[in-house]
Amino acid sequence: MGLFGRNQLGSESDRATFRTLHTASLASPPLRGGLTRSTAERSIRHLRSLLASPAVALTDTVDLLAWDGKAQHHAPQTAELIEHADDSGGPAVVERRSIACDDPGCVVRRAIVVPLVVDEATVGTLQVFAPRASAGLVRATTEVARWVSGQLELAELDASRTRLIEAEVRALRAQISPHFIYNSLSAIASFVRTDPERARDLLLEFADFTRYSFREHGQFTTLAEELKSIERYLLLEKARFGERLQVTLRVAPEVLPVRVPFLCLQPLVENAVRHGFEGKSGTGRITIIAEDYDRDCVITVEDDGTGEEPERVRLALAGALEGGSVGLANVDERLRVAFGDDYGLVVETAPGAGTRVIVHVPKFSPGVHP
Amino acid sequence: MSTGLSISAVVVVVLATLAIGTWGLRFSRTTSDFFVASRTVRPRLNASAIGGEYLSAASFLGVAGLVLAYGAEMLWYPVGWTAGYLVLLVLVAAPLRRSGAYTLPDFAETRLESRAVRLVSSLLVVAIGWLYLMPQFQGAGLALRTVTGSPPWVGGLLVAAVVVINVFTGGMRSVTFVQAFQYWLKLTALLVPAFFLLLIWIGDGATPPTAAETGVSGALGSAWGLPMTSDQPYVLYTTYSLIMATFLGTMGLPHVVVRFYTNPDGRAARRTTLVVLALLGCFYVLPPVYAALGRLYAPDLITSGHSDMVVLELPARMISGYGGELLSALTTAGAFAAFLSTSSGLSIAVAGVLSQEFTGRRLAGVTAFRIAALVGVAVPLALALLTSGVSVARAVGLAFAVAASTFCPLLVLGIWWRRLTDVGALAGLAVGGVLSGVAVVDTLSGAERTGWTDALLAQPAAWTVPAAFVTMIGVSLLTQRRRPVGVGRFLVRLHTPEAVPLDRG
Numbered sequence: 001m002g003l004f005g006r007n008q009l010g011s012e013s014d015r016a017t018f019r020t021l022h023t024a025s026l027a028s029p030p031l032r033g034g035l036t037r038s039t040a041e042r043s044i045r046h047l048r049s050l051l052a053s054p055a056v057a058l059t060d061t062v063d064l065l066a067w068d069g070k071a072q073h074h075a076p077q078t079a080e081l082i083e084h085a086d087d088s089g090g091p092a093v094v095e096r097r098s099i100a101c102d103d104p105g106c107v108v109r110r111a112i113v114v115p116l117v118v119d120e121a122t123v124g125t126l127q128v129f130a131p132r133a134s135a136g137l138v139r140a141t142t143e144v145a146r147w148v149s150g151q152l153e154l155a156e157l158d159a160s161r162t163r164l165i166e167a168e169v170r171a172l173r174a175q176i177s178p179h180f181i182y183n184s185l186s187a188i189a190s191f192v193r194t195d196p197e198r199a200r201d202l203l204l205e206f207a208d209f210t211r212y213s214f215r216e217h218g219q220f221t222t223l224a225e226e227l228k229s230i231e232r233y234l235l236l237e238k239a240r241f242g243e244r245l246q247v248t249l250r251v252a253p254e255v256l257p258v259r260v261p262f263l264c265l266q267p268l269v270e271n272a273v274r275h276g277f278e279g280k281s282g283t284g285r286i287t288i289i290a291e292d293y294d295r296d297c298v299i300t301v302e303d304d305g306t307g308e309e310p311e312r313v314r315l316a317l318a319g320a321l322e323g324g325s326v327g328l329a330n331v332d333e334r335l336r337v338a339f340g341d342d343y344g345l346v347v348e349t350a351p352g353a354g355t356r357v358i359v360h361v362p363k364f365s366p367g368v369h370p
Numbered sequence: 371m372s373t374g375l376s377i378s379a380v381v382v383v384v385l386a387t388l389a390i391g392t393w394g395l396r397f398s399r400t401t402s403d404f405f406v407a408s409r410t411v412r413p414r415l416n417a418s419a420i421g422g423e424y425l426s427a428a429s430f431l432g433v434a435g436l437v438l439a440y441g442a443e444m445l446w447y448p449v450g451w452t453a454g455y456l457v458l459l460v461l462v463a464a465p466l467r468r469s470g471a472y473t474l475p476d477f478a479e480t481r482l483e484s485r486a487v488r489l490v491s492s493l494l495v496v497a498i499g500w501l502y503l504m505p506q507f508q509g510a511g512l513a514l515r516t517v518t519g520s521p522p523w524v525g526g527l528l529v530a531a532v533v534v535i536n537v538f539t540g541g542m543r544s545v546t547f548v549q550a551f552q553y554w555l556k557l558t559a560l561l562v563p564a565f566f567l568l569l570i571w572i573g574d575g576a577t578p579p580t581a582a583e584t585g586v587s588g589a590l591g592s593a594w595g596l597p598m599t600s601d602q603p604y605v606l607y608t609t610y611s612l613i614m615a616t617f618l619g620t621m622g623l624p625h626v627v628v629r630f631y632t633n634p635d636g637r638a639a640r641r642t643t644l645v646v647l648a649l650l651g652c653f654y655v656l657p658p659v660y661a662a663l664g665r666l667y668a669p670d671l672i673t674s675g676h677s678d679m680v681v682l683e684l685p686a687r688m689i690s691g692y693g694g695e696l697l698s699a700l701t702t703a704g705a706f707a708a709f710l711s712t713s714s715g716l717s718i719a720v721a722g723v724l725s726q727e728f729t730g731r732r733l734a735g736v737t738a739f740r741i742a743a744l745v746g747v748a749v750p751l752a753l754a755l756l757t758s759g760v761s762v763a764r765a766v767g768l769a770f771a772v773a774a775s776t777f778c779p780l781l782v783l784g785i786w787w788r789r790l791t792d793v794g795a796l797a798g799l800a801v802g803g804v805l806s807g808v809a810v811v812d813t814l815s816g817a818e819r820t821g822w823t824d825a826l827l828a829q830p831a832a833w834t835v836p837a838a839f840v841t842m843i844g845v846s847l848l849t850q851r852r853r854p855v856g857v858g859r860f861l862v863r864l865h866t867p868e869a870v871p872l873d874r875g
Binding site for chain 2 (some may be wrong): 041068224254363364367
């Protein structure tokens with residue numbers, strides 16, 4: 001090897017390792033979607049090339065999901081072979097008489113059945129068919145089955161992460177600030193005698209606002225819906241602050257149908273209103289801009305308040321700040337889960353310089369729908 | 371024809387486009403008119419915008435040129451370009467909107483749950499975009515030559531430069547209002563001169579255009595006014611092939627599909643399409659008027675091979691003096707509005723796909739988009755300069771043929787047939803894309819052929835579209851085990867009106 005060897009991909013055994021790892025990485029993405037007919041279908045070819053056996057099958061706990069390789073006529077027998085799986089997770093070797101076949105030259109004489117275990121429960125089996133069950137093949141099958149189980153466990157983890165987010169959204173719904181409710185109702189009360197018509201309108205806005213915020217279904221909504229709710233919110237805040245609260249909206253109509261996580265702008269606007277008036281007198285100006293950037297939509301919420309130490313914002317985004325900005329970390333997390341890590345919140349702020357929060361949302365993201 | 375007025379018309383259109391791109395139309399709203407901000411684009415406005423982006427050089431100049439030279443048979447081009455929206459309305463508009471897809475590759479990816487199909491769709495979007503951009507640049511070159519006498523590459527370069535500058539200054543986004551205005555500008559630019567020209571024609575005694583004795587390829591005299599009478603070989607085949615390409619190709623145009631995203635829901639998408647049908651129907655009445663008058667007042671354009679320029683030349687020829695120049699300047703302004711609006715929409719669609727799929731993560735978003743825009747404009751510009759001799763409307767017709775052979779089967783089967791698989795879609799796209807692509811390259815290279823080969827390659831849609839459909843269906847049936855998991859839910863989402871309370875997750 002010597003000098004030239006360094007430029008190559010190492011020794012033969014190194015290359016074999018790379019090949020194996022590469023094949024495993026090909027089988028991994030479908031399996032991360034859980035064990036279904038389609039994901040089994042997409043990964044099984046790679047599993048068979050890992051095991052180098054004539055035929056491989058993946059089953060759930062009752063029936064065949066996918067078959068790859070020769071001797072297709074054995075595929076219907078896989079359902080019965082599930083019974084042979086060892087509950088403790090070890091391999092079971094099935095002899096020829098249990099997998100009868102009319103073809104005298106058939107390459108399938110033995111079957112190795114290993115259960116796939118997720119959270120200590122069997123979810124399916126990996127079945128390998130070969131002329132003989134060598135110790136090496138049994139060992140390899142067991143290891144591959146264990147690896148597949150690991151991938152399925154990760155899939156389960158993804159699913160529970162999504163469930164956690166849903167729970168957080170539910171929590172956020174219940175988190176509409178009690179101060180806001182109290183302030184809104186007092187503001188409305190102050191109009192009841194002087195301007196009953198306006199009081200009635202405001203009360204209806206309040207009802208609509210709460211109905212939207214307590215909405216039960218759907219993780220996502222359109223930007224138009226979200227903006228409508230924010231307009232209601234700002235109308236109620238204006239009833240309280242009057243001319244002291246100045247709001248400018250600039251919304252490109254092209255981005256209104258964009259799907260955004262439910263209640264992802266509400267907390268940002270609430271923060272802007274709070275910062276706009278905290279520790280200062282006079283007017284507070286809030287600007288909300290939604291712009292069209294081809295495949296993305298960029299939403300900016302800006303206030304001219306006192307600003308914040310960047311370090312505190314960083315802590316708030318990391319969720320480490322007690323009593324900090326309401327829901328900022330939650331919004332950030334939900335955006336990242338929905339659209340990927342490129343789409344988190346960006347906060348620009350400094351003491352005395354106001355705060356600007358920028359949200360990037362893609363117009364299309366697979367799996368995001370109402 | 372070299373007039374200061376027409377030149378200033380071009381300059382005004384170019385400067386206005388650049389100004390809007392740089393400063394944009396910004397509508398700020400203050401607290402008093404809150405609830406307007408979240409109001410979505412109305413179907414009528416959106417339809418005008420689609421019309422503005424869709425009516426390209428081919429519609430504005432090419433149709434009149436073809437009808438002038440070849441007669442009534444060529445009316446199938448405008449008929450097909452309008453009727454394409456009828457097919458879109460019936461089969462695709464609402465479900466596509468409900469799918470939430472922004473581009474065609476987005477739709478392909480969600481429907482088939484496959485990155486490979488997305489990648490192939492992206493390649494096809496770029497190919498169709500380039501094929502459609504090329505005649506826009508060619509048309510601009512010819513138009514500018516007619517106005518100023520400049521060499522043909524100057525006009526193409528001018529349009530390409532304006533588009534690139536607009537992308538670099540961050541313009542040409544949020545352009546619904548601008549595009550809607552462009553439709554009405556183009557309509558006015560044809561309607562007003564047509565009105566005056568018809569008055570002159572009536573004043574001259576209203577000679578029927580069929581009385582003119584000039585023409586090429588048998589479109590002589592009375593034969594000009596009747597379809598299917600020319601002595602062109604295989605006229606029946608080429609006509610049906612053209613119908614197939616234009617009826618089915620519209621749904622596969624990248625810049626059209628992107629516009630449908632602006633509709634708030636499927637119902638609005640259908641209404642928009644309906645209004646588009648009406649708007650295009652109005653517009654396409656006008657080019658044949660120019661063609662018919664051209665038979666009488668500008669027959670030399672046919673023999674000199676510049677029939678595409680009839681819309682620009684006719685007003686100055688029929689009306690002498692200042693009035694004619696003014697009307698010519700108006701049609702010139704309309705033509706450049708057509709080049710710029712269509713080129714911008716297409717370039718942005720192509721650049722978006724290029725930057726997303728092919729530059730990877732090595733470059734930052736804005737830089738990637740700019741480089742993609744440069745490449746996306748430079749390639750068709752080079753093509754436009756290298757190939758010539760294919761008329762503007764025919765070249766656009768080829769883009770329709772490719773779209774009909776690839777995206778039409780993908781969309782129609784993807785929306786209406788639950789058994790479509792990713793492998794089937796890939797095979798169909800490959801067969802349709804390669805077959806129609808071969809025909810396009812052969813036609814653009816200008817190879818001389820005769821007989822059936824020539825007819826089949828010049829108008830490929832009649833055999834490439836069925837081939838793509840058959841392949842997609844056949845291969846899907848063979849690979850049923852690869853049917854995507856979520857197809858049932860996806861189709862429910864596509865076909866249920868948004869108002870129906872239903873768990874779509």
